[in-house]
Amino acid sequence: GGRSAPGLNTSQLPPTVYGPRIGLTENSLTLMERSRGSGEQWDLGETKPNMEALERGGLYFSCFDMLFTEDAAWLVKLSEASPALALPMTRMESREEPEQCPVIDSQEQGLSPELERQVEERSLEQVQSMVVGEVLKDIETACKLLNITPGMLVCTTPAATISHFQELPATGSHTSEELWSEADSSCSGQPIHLWQFLRELLLKPHNYGRCIRWLNKEKGIFKIEDSAHVARLWGLRKNRPAMNYDKLSRSIRQYYKKGIIRKPDVSQRLVYQFVHPV
DNA sequence: CAGAAGGACGTTA
DNA sequence: TAACGTCCTTCTG
Numbered sequence: 054g055g056r057s058a059p060g061l062n063t064s065q066l067p068p069t070v071y072g073p074r075i076g077l078t079e080n081s082l083t084l085m086e087r088s089r090g091s092g093e094q095w096d097l098g099e100t101k102p103n104m105e106a107l108e109r110g111g112l113y114f115s116c117f118d119m120l121f122t123e124d125a126a127w128l129v130k131l132s133e134a135s136p137a138l139a140l141p142m143t144r145m146e147s148r149e150e151p152e153q154c155p156v157i158d159s160q161e162q163g164l165s166p167e168l169e170r171q172v173e174e175r176s177l178e179q180v181q182s183m184v185v186g187e188v189l190k191d192i193e194t195a196c197k198l199l200n201i202t203p204g205m206l207v208c209t210t211p212a213a214t215i216s217h218f219q220e221l222p223a224t225g226s227h228t229s230e231e232l233w234s235e236a237d238s239s240c241s242g243q244p245i246h247l248w249q250f251l252r253e254l255l256l257k258p259h260n261y262g263r264c265i266r267w268l269n270k271e272k273g274i275f276k277i278e279d280s281a282h283v284a285r286l287w288g289l290r291k292n293r294p295a296m297n298y299d300k301l302s303r304s305i306r307q308y309y310k311k312g313i314i315r316k317p318d319v320s321q322r323l324v325y326q327f328v329h330p331v
Numbered sequence: 332c333a334g335a336a337g338g339a340c341g342t343t344a
Numbered sequence: 345t346a347a348c349g350t351c352c353t354t355c356t357g
Contacts (some may be wrong), residue, residue: 109342235346244348290346291349293348296348298334299334300349301349302334303336303350304348306335306336307347323333
């Protein structure tokens with residue numbers, strides 16, 4: 054043995070890190086409920102939405118568990134500009150850090166401005182993906198709780214949904230078109246498939262072009278430029294913190310016999326081809 | 332050494 | 345049960 058990439062033993066993680074992220078769900082549900090304009094109140098028992106936190110921090114605040122685990126450096130920068138994030142910072146300082154979540158201090162470690170910029174860009178990219186993933190999961194949850202189909206939700210509350218996304222960090226490319234494309238795949242009532250996820254990334258070259266891109270879009274040939282990054286994004290979407298490229302690629306290979314993805318005629322490392330390109 | 336291929340078995344919705 | 349997720353061996357460039 055010994056060929057596999059080192060995995061992460063999730064049993065060693067603090068329970069709050071990858072546990073249920075109720076905050077975002079509560080807030081999203083509350084906003085959606087408000088947007089419907091009904092007088093009904095959610096019966097959330099002891100876990101009532103923290104409206105004050107919602108007003109102050111909105112989605113950022115309620116996502117802090119994810120931010121905390123993934124990009125502490127980004128969180129540090131964000132918290133400096135947003136006092137609403139003081140609580141997560143307190144938590145961060147008050148307990149031991151998992152080994153895989155280092156707090157990067159670019160000044161102390163003498164990172165170049167360029168490297169620092171890259172780290173920041175990548176962090177924003179990942180955070181954006183995380184937040185979008187979480188919100189879309191909330192939509193699925195909301196569909197179940199409201200006992201309506203995802204299509205009904207999208208049709209009845211587009212303004213509320215869009216307004217959510219407008220609160221996200223602006224990157225200049227988070228367009229409503231992309232939102233709908235994600236909603237399509239995420240609101241199908243089924244968990245997202247890996248091939249769908251890869252397509253999502255490929256549809257957003259501005260955001261993910263550095264980690265996955267088309268080599269020949271017409272033929273459906275794409276290349277994974279940063280295997281670790283793509284695996285990490287997939288792990289975030291599926292809430293599998295131990296995901297790596299070894300496992301992701303195994304799932305891709307399962308598509309061979311299903312006729313969904315194959316290797317191109319001229320096989321290259323990290324290059325795959327959709328059997329049925331869009 | 333990273334990646335490719337695929338077997339075997341466990342997990343989850 | 346499908347679709348992975350995990351771990352593994354063997355092979356390749």
